[in-house]
């Protein structure tokens with residue numbers, strides 16, 4: 001492996017080239033900082049590595065063994081993680097929503113969870129910047145939240161049959177709906193083509209119509225001088241004699257290497273960032289770095305993402321088009337007459353045949369296999385699907401910790417403990433009821449409800465109080481001023497919308513802060 005900065009201290013080393021790491025790499029290197037980015041996985045080549053095939057693209061997820069427990073253990077892998085340059089964005093669905101004002105104020109408004117140390121207004125300019133930078137497509141008027149459009153690029157057209165059925169159901173019931181804001185092009189942008197509705201967004205998008213960090217931020221960072229090193233698994237953050245972070249140790253092809261840096265930024269996502277901090281424990285930091293509060297790994301969240309499938313007399317063909325093209329946020333904020341607080345987004349959500357068969361084989365109607373499964377799966381073309389993105393309240397007992405079992409690097413594996421709370425379950429019941437009503441109002445017969453989750457957030461939450469949080473609102477750890485955390489792990493609550501726009505806006509804000517502060521002695 002050729003390295004430019006093997007024997008030098010760089011300005012910043014970034015661990016993880018995903019949604020957040022990519023934004024940071026671009027911003028810091030364009031501002032003239034010397035940046036090295038290390039990612040555990042490969043540098044993907046969309047034309048060779050992104051097959052139009054469900055099964056052969058599972059490797060885009062983080063596949064290392066994790067020990068899972070709790071009353072609702074999570075299925076880890078392709079559905080909730082990424083590995084390699086681009087991180088989760090290589091195979092994310094591209095739904096690109098902003099959080100609402102209320103998402104930052106769960107404690108003040110509803111007496112649950114915690115308020116974030118920032119509000120919507122702190123992120124608004126960064127949402128604007130990111131959306132413009134990647135040409136988000138969306139409606140002229142988005143009915144919910146603080147931002148109503150217009151988006152930089154026009155909304156997608158035509159939509160999928162599944163989206164039209166969803167919108168018909170919503171209209172019949174008087175539920176507002178909208179074409180979904182997407183990080184997927186509706187017209188040419190830079191050197192990328194518009195989407196032609198192939199529908200393989202979760203397999204990597206071979207034509208590059210869908211945004212990913214791999215094809216947007218990382219090339220720009222490299223152009224500006226950043227060194228991006230794939231297949232480099234960071235195993236430890238190191239401290240100097242002064243107690244400040246002074247670099248990282250990483251493994252490439254079985255060999256250990258060191259990268260010294262003035263600032264260390266962890267953007268390794270919700271499981272690996274806390275794990276790395278805990279695996280970097282020293283006698284001065286016996287519970288792991290940045291963990292004097294005891295909050296490292298705690299209160300991580302997922303979104304509830306239950307699916308409802310309904311059968312129609314006409315063909316729907318769930319494989320057609322971008323998976324999500326229509327949504328409603330009419331149930332996003334706390335509803336006065338509901339038996340739960342907070343809310344959810346609903347999407348019309350396509351499904352390819354393998355995930356359809358996998359889902360229905362395991363639905364709440366009971367297990368299906370053999371002839372029974374075949375009989376249902378053969379009617380795949382007649383099913384429509386809706387999916388929820390439900391807020392899950394933070395619970396300190398939902399946590400990432402270290403298991404006894406070791407991985408190939410000799411490091412303790414991550415243990416991921418997750419259980420839903422009562423509020424989460426009541427919220428899910430409500431959303432499943434609404435999705436069923438919508439599909440029925442469109443003419444379908446509900447046949448399958450499938451419990452599922454999506455997205456991970458939290459585990460290194462931000463806050464003003466160093467005893468109750470890991471980082472400040474800029475991602476700077478309370479304990480070690482030149483150690484930053486910038487990824488989905490800093491979320492305080494999960495909100496009820498897909499998180500990546502917020503992950504990237506936070507990263508752009510952290511980059512500004514680092515650039516403002518980097519001349520000062522405190523960094």
Ligand SMILES: Cc1cc2nc3c(=O)[nH]c(=O)nc-3n(C[C@H](O)[C@H](O)[C@H](O)COP(=O)(O)OP(=O)(O)OC[C@H]3O[C@@H](n4cnc5c(N)ncnc54)[C@H](O)[C@@H]3O)c2cc1C
Pocket residue numbers: 015016017018019020021038039040041078079080081082083084085086087088089091092093094095096097202232233234235267268269270272273276455456486487488489498499500501503
């Ligand atoms: C199937 C799927 C669909 C999704 N759909 C949507 C959607 O439609 N809309 C939305 O908003 N969000 C969606 N998401 C979520 C989205 O992908 C994440 O929110 C986002 O990628 C998180 O960004 P991040 O920077 O925190 O982490 P990531 O993007 O996951 O990046 C983390 C990177 O760190 C690297 N890494 C980890 N540990 C180490 C280590 N020790 N050393 C070196 N490198 C390391 C990993 O390889 C990875 O590349 C989806 C996710 C998946 C998996």
